[in-house]
Amino acid sequence: MTGTSLDKGEWVRGIAHWRDADTAYLSVAFTWRLPEARRVAEYYRAIGVKRVIAGGPGVFTQRKYVAEFAEIGDRIPDAIARHNPFATRASYGCPVGCWFCIVPKMDGKAFTFLPDFPVRPVLCDDNLSALPADYQQHIVNRYVRAGVPLLDANSGFEPATFDEEVFARWRPVLKGPWRFGFDETTEGEAVARAFRILKDISPRKKQVYTMIGHEPFDVCMDRIQRVIGAGGEPYAQPFIKLNALVKEPAVRHDWTPLLLRQVQRWVNRRLWRKVPFADYDASAKTSRLRIAA
Template sequence: MKWTGPESQWTGGLAHWVVGDRAFISCAFTFKLPEARKWAIYYRSIGKTVAIGGPAMAHVKTQKYMEDVAIVPRGAGNPGRHDGALQRHNPAATIASRGCSEKCSFCIVPFMEGAFSELPNFPVLPVLCDNNLSGLPDDYQDHIIGRYKAEGVPLLDANSGFEPRTFSAKVFERWRVINKGVWRLAYDDLVERDFIREAMAILRGAGIAPRKVQIYTLLGNEPYEACMQRVREVIEWGGEPFCQPLMKLVSLTRDPHVKHDWTAKKLRAVARWANNRMWRSVAPRFEDYDPSVRRAPRARYDATQGLFI
C-alpha cells in the first residue's frame, strides 16, 4: 500500500484558520498559548470573532488565560470537538477513540477526555493519534484495523502508541498487519518495568529493528538514578529511548518541572543526549557526555512525528 494523500506534517502545536467572520484557534500545548493569544488579538483587531480550543484549553487556568481575547467553548479541551480541527494540525492525522483507561497524573488526557469513547466512523488516515490503542476493547481494535484494510490506507504512524500494561503478543499480531511505522510505548516509571520489558521482548523477538521500537521515557518524575535506569534499560533491551522532561500541565513556557535531585539543565542535557542518539557512539554513557560541545540543535522540531527532538 502506498499513501497518495496529504503528507504527514505537524504544525508544531498551534493551528488557526478563518471561516467567514469567525477565526478559530486550536492549541495543543500550553506553552504555545502566548503565541495563540497574539493570534487572537490580531484576529480581533481585524473584526473577527475568535474561538479557541484544543488540548491546551483543558484546564480552567489556561481557559482564564484566554477568555478575555477569545471565546472558550464548553468542551474546548477536546481536540475532536470541532470537526476537522485535528487535520488542521496535520492533514494526514486522525483519531478513532478519545480518552484512556490509565489515569497518569502527569498526563492531560484524564482531565481532557476521561475514559474511553469510540468514534467508529473516523476518517481513515495514515497517522492515528489515539491515546492508548492496546487498552481499547478487542472488538474495537479489530474494527479500526478492518477499516484501514478495507480502505487500503497504510498506518504509517500510531502516534501515541500502545500501553505496556495491555500490550501482548496478541495485540502485536493484530496490529502488525497494518502498522508500517514505529512501535511506540511508554516507560514512565519503574513500576512499569516488567510490562515494558515483556512488550519490548515481543517486538524484538519478532525481528522489529531497534529504530522501530521507540519508548517514551519520562524524565524528572522520579529521582535521577531511577530515570537513568529506565533509559539504560530501554537501550539494553533493544529499543530507542525518547526522553521527555516532566512539565506542569499548565506551563506557559517549555521549561521542565524540576523535582527530586534534578536540575533543569540536567533534564535538558539527558533529553538531548538520548534523543540525538549520542549513546550510540559519541558518549555511550551520559556521564561521558559534555553538553557544552554543540553537536546538534538544542531543540529541533520533527514535523513528521510532531516531536521536539
C-alpha cells in the same frame, strides 16, 4: 493538502487556526503556546473578525487565561486534521489515569468511539491497546479496506495491555514504529514483556517514551538504560506541568535545568550509541571521552 497516502504530513507548531466567515477558530496543543494564541486572536479581531473561539488540550487547564481573549469552544470534529492533514483519530479517552497526563482529565477514562473516522496515515488515539479488541479490529479493518498504510501510531500502546494478540492484530497494518511509554519504574515488568513480544522488530521501530525529571536522576537513567539494553530506542521527555505557560520543565529531586537538557540531548540525538552519559561533554562540538588519569 499535498503529498500521497505514503506521507506522514507535517505538524503545525502547536497552534492551528482558521477562519469561517465572521468566526476564527484556534486549536492549541500545548499550554505554553497560549501567549502566541492570544496574539493570533488579537490579529483576527484587528482585521474585523467578530468571534474568536479556542479549544484543544492547551486550553483545558488554562481556561481563565484563555477566557480573557477568546470564547472556550466545544470539540470540533476532526480538528486534528488542522494540525496535520494526514492525522486522524478513531477514539478519545484512556482508562489508565496517569497523574501527569492531560487525557483522562480532558477526555475521560471511558472511551469515546469515532467508528466512521477518516482513514489517514497518522493515528493519534490515546491508548490503542486498551481499546476493546473488537474496536481495535474495526480500526485495522478500516485501514485494510481503504488501502492506506498506518505509518505512525502516534500516541502508541500501553505496556500493561500490550500482548501477543494486540501485536498480531496491528502488525499487518502498522508500518511505522511501535511506540509505548516507560514513564515510571512501576511499569518495568510490563515494558519487559512488550520487548519480548517485539523481539523480532528492529530497534529503530521500537521507540519508547521515557519521561525524565519526575523521578530522581538515577531512577530515570535506569529506565533509559533498560530501554537501550532491551534493544529499543528511548525518547526522553522532561516533565512539564500541565498548566505551564512557558515551556520550561519542572525541576524536582536532584535534577537541574542543565541536567535535564543534557540528558534529553544525549538520548534524543542517539548519542548513547557513541558515548556513555558519564562521558558526555555537552559543551563540546563533538562529545569527547574523559580518560581517567
